[in-house]
Amino acid sequence: MYLEHFGLQRQPFKITPDTSLFYKGNKRGAALEALKYAIESGEGIVKVIGEVGSGKTMLCRMLEQELPDYIEIVYIANPSLSPENILPLIAFELQLPVAPDASKLELMQKLQHYLLQKHGENRQVLVLVEEAQSMPLETLEEIRLLSNLETAEHKLLQMVLFGQPELDEKLQQKDIRQLKERITHSFYLDPFTQDDIYQYLNYRMHAVGYRGPDIFSSAVIGSIQKESHGLTRRINILADKALLAVYAEGGHQLSKKHIHVAAQDSEFSDKKNNRNKGLMVTAVISLMLLSVWLGMQIGSRNSVAKTPLQTEVITPISHQPAVATQQPSLEQKIIQTKKWLANIDDGRITIQLMLLDEKGARSFLKNLPATLDMAKLHIYDMRMNNKKLYSVIYGNFDNKKEAQAVLSKFDEKLKKKKAYLRSFKGIKADIRKSQFADMGEK
Numbered sequence: 001m002y003l004e005h006f007g008l009q010r011q012p013f014k015i016t017p018d019t020s021l022f023y024k025g026n027k028r029g030a031a032l033e034a035l036k037y038a039i040e041s042g043e044g045i046v047k048v049i050g051e052v053g054s055g056k057t058m059l060c061r062m063l064e065q066e067l068p069d070y071i072e073i074v075y076i077a078n079p080s081l082s083p084e085n086i087l088p089l090i091a092f093e094l095q096l097p098v099a100p101d102a103s104k105l106e107l108m109q110k111l112q113h114y115l116l117q118k119h120g121e122n123r124q125v126l127v128l129v130e131e132a133q134s135m136p137l138e139t140l141e142e143i144r145l146l147s148n149l150e151t152a153e154h155k156l157l158q159m160v161l162f163g164q165p166e167l168d169e170k171l172q173q174k175d176i177r178q179l180k181e182r183i184t185h186s187f188y189l190d191p192f193t194q195d196d197i198y199q200y201l202n203y204r205m206h207a208v209g210y211r212g213p214d215i216f217s218s219a220v221i222g223s224i225q226k227e228s229h230g231l232t233r234r235i236n237i238l239a240d241k242a243l244l245a246v247y248a249e250g251g252h253q254l255s256k257k258h259i260h261v262a263a264q265d266s267e268f269s270d271k272k273n274n275r276n277k278g279l280m281v282t283a284v285i286s287l288m289l290l291s292v293w294l295g296m297q298i299g300s301r302n303s304v305a306k307t308p309l310q311t312e313v314i315t316p317i318s319h320q321p322a323v324a325t326q327q328p329s330l331e332q333k334i335i336q337t338k339k340w341l342a343n344i345d346d347g348r349i350t351i352q353l354m355l356l357d358e359k360g361a362r363s364f365l366k367n368l369p370a371t372l373d374m375a376k377l378h379i380y381d382m383r384m385n386n387k388k389l390y391s392v393i394y395g396n397f398d399n400k401k402e403a404q405a406v407l408s409k410f411d412e413k414l415k416k417k418k419a420y421l422r423s424f425k426g427i428k429a430d431i432r433k434s435q436f437a438d439m440g441e442k
Helices: 027-042 055-064 083-093 104-120 137-146 167-169 174-182 194-209 218-228 230-250 256-264 276-303 330-341 358-366 398-407 424-441
Strands: 045-050 071-078 123-128 159-161 181-187 347-355 377-384 385-399 420-423
Touching: 027 055, 027 123, 027 159, 027 181, 027 377, 045 055, 045 167, 045 174, 045 256, 055 159, 055 398, 071 083, 083 276, 104 123, 104 159, 123 137, 137 159, 137 174, 159 167, 167 174, 174 181, 174 385, 194 218, 194 276, 218 230, 218 256, 230 256, 330 377, 347 358, 347 398, 358 385, 358 398, 377 424, 385 398, 385 424, 398 420, 420 424
Parallel strands: 045 159, 045 181, 071 123, 123 159
Antiparallel strands: 347 385, 347 420, 377 385
C-alpha cells in the first residue's frame, strides 16, 4: 500500500524469508560461509541455534540456494516426527526404490547403498532439520544412528539442525549425550545491536528501490531495538507498520511516535493492556488509510472533465452485477494436474506447498490465498502410511534460484506451511510409489 508513496519496487519488510534481501551483517554472512565450508568439508552434524524470529529459516533458505549442485538436500520441516518415520521420510525424499511396508533394515540398507553410490560420484547428501528443539529424544537418537553411516574417511550423510535455545537444553540430557558428541560445529545467531538494526533497515529499503535520505534514522533505532529485542522478525513487523503509519499521515518523516504506534499494534509488545491499545491503534490507522483512499478517489473523479449536460450515474454497490468465477473442483484439479505433469521435464523445479487430507484440500481450493494464481497451482493424490493425501505444488521453474525468488514472496499464512523446493523427478516418483501402494492394497 505504501510502496509508491516511498518509491519502492516491492515490500522491504515481509516476514517471509526473501533471500534476495539477505543481510550479511551481525555475523549472518560469516555464519553462512562457515556453514557452507563445514558442509562441503564433510563435517557430519552441525547445529544452528537462535531465538524465535532470529533468522534461522532465512539462513536455511540461503544455504539451500548457495550450496553447489553436487549436494543433494533433504528438507525436514516437521519436527514432531516419530523415530519410526524419520528413515522412511528420508528414503521418500531421496526417491529410493522401496516398498511402503519395507522394514527398517531394508530401508537402512537401501539408504547406505544410495549414499555409497553418491560418494563414489563425488556427490553429497545433506539433511536440513528445522525446529529441531521440538523433536522427541528418540527421533534425535535416530538421527545420531544415521550419522554412523560412513566410509573409513568420510561421513556419508551430513545434517544441519536448526533450533531454538531449548535444543541446547535437550542435548544436555544424558539420554542424548552421544548425539551432542557428534556435533562438530555450533553456530549462534545473536540479536541485532542498534547499529545492526540501523544498517539492516536502510539496507533493505535501498535494496527495493528507495533513493531518498535514510527513513530509519538513528533517532528511532533505539526505540526499535527496545521493542524488538534485536530479533529480525520483530524488526520487520515494526518497520512495516511504522511505514504504514507514516503513509497514513501522508508524510515521509518517520519518528519515535510511529514506532510506538507500530509496537502497540504488535502482539509481542510488553506493555500492559496492549491488546486494547493495539485494537485502537489499528482502528486509527485504518481510518487514516480510508481517508487517504477516499481523497484519491475524489481527486480522480474531479480530474475527469464533464460537459454541462454530462451526468454521472453511480450504481449502488449492492446492485453491482456479480461476476462469478468458477473454481475447479478437487477432482477437476487432479485431472488437470495429471495431464500437465505428463509434459513437464523431470529436471525442472516446483514449490511443494503442503500435504492435506481431502477436507483440507477442498477447503484450500475454495479459499485460495489471493497471492496464489490458480493456474499455477496443481494437486495430485498420493498414499503415505496407508492414508490418502493430496500434495499441493505451485509453479514450474527452470532452476532453484527462480523458484526460491517466488517462494520468498509468499505471505505469512503460506510461510507457516513450511513450503520447500522439489524437482518434478521427485514428484513423478511420488505418484509411481503411490500407484504401487494402491496395487499392493488391492
